[in-house]
Amino acid sequence: MTNAExxxxxxxxxxxxxxxxxLTTLKDDAPFREQLELDSMDFLDIVMExxxxxxxxxxxxxxxxxxxxxxxxxxxxxxxxxxxxV
Amino acid sequence: MYDTIIIGAGMSGxxxxxxxxxxxxxxCILERHTTIGGLNSFYRLGGRNYDVGLHAVTNFTPxxxxxxxxxxxxxxxxxxxxxxxxxxxxxxxxxFPGIELKFNNDIELLTSEVTRAFPDQTDNFLRLIDGLIxxxxxxxxxxxxxxxxxxxxxxxxxLVDMLLCPLMFYGCARPRDMDYGQFCIMFRSxxxxxxxRPFAGVRVLLKNLVRRYRELGGELRLRAGVRRIVEExxxxxxxxLDDGTLLESRxxxxxxxxxxxxxxxxxxDLMPQRASGELSFTETISVLDRQPADxxxxxxxxxxxxxxxxxxxxxxxxxxxxxGVICSPNNFCYEKPLDVGMIRVTSLANYDRxxxxxxxxxxxxxxxxxxxxxDSAVRFMPDFRRAVTDTDMFTxxxxxxxxxxxxxxxxxxxxxxTDGTTxxxxxxxxxxxxxxxxxxxxxxxxxxIANRYALREG
Numbered sequence: 001m002t003n004a005e006x007x008x009x010x011x012x013x014x015x016x017x018x019x020x021x022x023l024t025t026l027k028d029d030a031p032f033r034e035q036l037e038l039d040s041m042d043f044l045d046i047v048m049e050x051x052x053x054x055x056x057x058x059x060x061x062x063x064x065x066x067x068x069x070x071x072x073x074x075x076x077x078x079x080x081x082x083x084x085x086v
Numbered sequence: 087m088y089d090t091i092i093i094g095a096g097m098s099g100x101x102x103x104x105x106x107x108x109x110x111x112x113x114c115i116l117e118r119h120t121t122i123g124g125l126n127s128f129y130r131l132g133g134r135n136y137d138v139g140l141h142a143v144t145n146f147t148p149x150x151x152x153x154x155x156x157x158x159x160x161x162x163x164x165x166x167x168x169x170x171x172x173x174x175x176x177x178x179x180x181x182f183p184g185i186e187l188k189f190n191n192d193i194e195l196l197t198s199e200v201t202r203a204f205p206d207q208t209d210n211f212l213r214l215i216d217g218l219i220x221x222x223x224x225x226x227x228x229x230x231x232x233x234x235x236x237x238x239x240x241x242x243x244x245l246v247d248m249l250l251c252p253l254m255f256y257g258c259a260r261p262r263d264m265d266y267g268q269f270c271i272m273f274r275s276x277x278x279x280x281x282x283r284p285f286a287g288v289r290v291l292l293k294n295l296v297r298r299y300r301e302l303g304g305e306l307r308l309r310a311g312v313r314r315i316v317e318e319x320x321x322x323x324x325x326x327l328d329d330g331t332l333l334e335s336r337x338x339x340x341x342x343x344x345x346x347x348x349x350x351x352x353x354x355d356l357m358p359q360r361a362s363g364e365l366s367f368t369e370t371i372s373v374l375d376r377q378p379a380d381x382x383x384x385x386x387x388x389x390x391x392x393x394x395x396x397x398x399x400x401x402x403x404x405x406x407x408x409x410g411v412i413c414s415p416n417n418f419c420y421e422k423p424l425d426v427g428m429i430r431v432t433s434l435a436n437y438d439r440x441x442x443x444x445x446x447x448x449x450x451x452x453x454x455x456x457x458x459x460x461d462s463a464v465r466f467m468p469d470f471r472r473a474v475t476d477t478d479m480f481t482x483x484x485x486x487x488x489x490x491x492x493x494x495x496x497x498x499x500x501x502x503x504t505d506g507t508t509x510x511x512x513x514x515x516x517x518x519x520x521x522x523x524x525x526x527x528x529x530x531x532x533x534x535i536a537n538r539y540a541l542r543e544g
Contacts, residue, residue, distance in 0.1 A: 019166045020150065037152035038254055041162055042535055060542075 006073050006084045013049040017042055028069040050076070054083055087334045088112045090540055091325055093312050093350075094341035096267045097516035097525060098488075100295040101532030102339050104163050105174025106540055107302035112219050114333065115304065116325065118311030118490060122296055124341070125489045125496065125518070126525060128289045131478065134426060136371060138480065138488060139496075141387060143257065143429065144275040145526035146172055146282035155221065155526045162533045168293055170180045173418045175386035179523055180248045181466045182391050187248055192281030204245050214239045218274060224267040224521075225504055232269035233262075245404070247396040252276060252389040254398045255411050255432070257523040259497035261399040261476035268502075268521075274525055280440060283418045293523065312342075315350045315513065322513045325350075337489040339535055340508055341517030343491050344499045348510070356509040363495030364400045368484035370433040370456050373476035374427035378414040382468040383429075388412040390466040406434040407456050407462040429470055431463045437482035437493040497523050506535045512537050 001009070004007045007028075014023055018036055046066055047058045056079050058066070065075035090106050092099045095117035106113045121127060126139040131367035145155045149167040160167060177190040180215060185203055193215070201208045214236060220227065232250070240246050246426035250264065258264045264272075282288035299306065311328040315338060324334040340347040345362045353367050374381075391409040411432040416424050456479050460471060482494030491498060502521035506514040516535040 016164060017161050019164070020160075021152075037157075037159065040539060041158060041533070044542060045162070048541060052109055 001080050001083055002030065002052075003077060006076050006080050007069060009053070009080075009085065010046070010069060010072055010076075013046055016049070017045055018068050018070075026069060031067045032069070032084050046072075053086060054080060056080060087113045088335070089164065089336050090114075090338075090339060091116060091316055091333060091335040092339045092341070093325070093347070093364075094306070094490075094517065094518060095119075095296075095306060096341055097126055097291070097295070098293070098520075098528045098532035099124075099339070099341045101159070101163060101298055101529040102516055102536040103293065103299045103304045103306075103435075103532075104302060105536035107299060107304035107534055108164070109541055113304045114335075115299070115306045116312055116327070117306070117308050118328070119488060121310070122306070123288070123292050123488075125485070125491075126288050126292070127488055128292070132476065133421070134285060134373065134476075135289070135291075136478065140283075140288040140525060141256075141411065141432070141442075142175060142281035142283050142528065143170075143172055143288075143291070144281060144524045146174055148174075154382065154508050155174075155275070156279070159526060159529050160505065161403060161413055163295075163298065163529075165298075166217045167238055171284050172292060173285060173420050175281035176384060176417045176419055178252075178281065178385055178387040178389075179254040180251055182244070182248055182394060185248070186509050187245070187501065189277060191282075194279055196277055200245065203209060204232065204242055207240055207245050210240050211244050211245075215273075215278075218278075218289060219270040220266060220400065221271065221274065224271060226267070228265065228267055228502075228504060230266035232264035232266045235266050236269065244394050247391070247394070249273075251391055251409065252387075252411075253394045254396075255355045255389055255451075257497055257527075258398065259502075259518075259523075260493065260500040261316050261365060271522070271527065272450065272524075274377055275527065280481040281418075283415060285420050285424070288525070304376075306539075312350055312396065315510075316345075317510060320356075320510060322510045328342055333484075337512040337514070337540060339516050339532075341515075341532070343495075344503060344515060344519040345492055346490060346541075347513070347515060349426075350429065351510065354509065358509060360501055362492035363497060363499045364437070364493050366435050366437045366485055366494040367399075367432050367495065368405050368440075368459065368479060368481050369430055370459050371478040372429045372460065372470065372471040372474045373433075374429065375475050376468065376473055377423055377427045378416050378429060380427075381470050381473060383414060383470065384417060385412075385467070386417040388466055390463070392462070392500075401434055404436055404439045404451060405459060407458050409434065410459065410463055412463050412467055427473070429463075431459050432498075434457050435460075435482050437486065437495075439481050440481045441486070443455040448481075448483075453483065486512075491518070506539065517539070
């Protein structure tokens, strides 16, 4: 997967979690927490969705890496670059 | 072998089931009753739809709100706001002799009413709101007395009782006083967020939950009461149903209530004993030949009490008619009116007294108390008695039958197990006795327990 594809995956996960939100204005460098008011339960969901779809495990101590779109893609790149997008 | 067995197909069990099934667990929900919903159910009688339990969905926040329990549960269960189609209330009030406090889903109204009726308490009321604990920090306040803390801020005891009255009626398992954490939850859910109802009633929520659960591959068995939790070496390994069927599972969630669940376990010294709740209700349902508004009744809900002191305790007699809750499902801001006008009146009642009646007496007492309850209610609203075309009534024994809760205790045990753990390391409590009450609260309870004990561990 390219970084653009990883970004699409995350965007798709966020769309599932917040179907009422408009994500087209999402800023990659700003925290999800502020833009979408995600809470700890939602971050657990992002992690669970990644695991469900790609069998990629994000350990709890790394959750802080998922703060924004940019940091999430950077963190996941080494784990997901060799996977095919589904 | 299931990953998780859930005892009880109420709001919390269904919500937990959705979370687990969504993440590909094999889940089975076991319900003793013939229908889903538990405390919050519905039935059809004489061609009409009736709701049980739900007067209003609390925790209402408008579409687009990102914070609060409603927004959280929509995200966690992958629903859109429109799926629940919640319609806000018109307006409600607390009515004591000669004094009223109106409120709606905007706290400004209640604040101005407090200022009008209790001019010297305005600042205290605002301080009370400022000091409310946030939902995520409720554990910190466990065990503290709401009467103690609120009574130090609000110096007029009448205002304290007028604020406690609706919060206790809608979510207090303890007689006379309220846990301060619970007070904060209820204050937020009722006064800061608010009341709402789907046009078609509670069934909209239940049907959405059960449909989602089944779409995700969850299994639901009705008429499947759990007789016993099967244990091995301090772990639950499965359940035995009333008909003797054995089902194996890696973990068990029970929404049956604390004492009720403990009785399913083997007796052991490790088993924590805890008192069951004892606060139960009767509810009269009056079907009208017109809309309540045509009788001049516009309030969504009226919490009434006929003296300056509010008594929140199990009555000695069958029913305590001094106080009550009058709800009209018609009085929400719908686009078109409901087909049938209805008034429901809820009163505190004594389970033992009702359960001890022989069948014929039970029927007669229901008729007699219907009249007394309605007579009491019409002191606080326009007299609707001439407009009644049909009536129904449920009692604590009805609640016992629907929920399985000891004593028909609507809000369960006075002491809650907020972390959901039990003496068995893979048996957890969710729902009423975990601590969150109200429709939205109990759904959140199921979600929280599922996240913490079945998903995070991977």
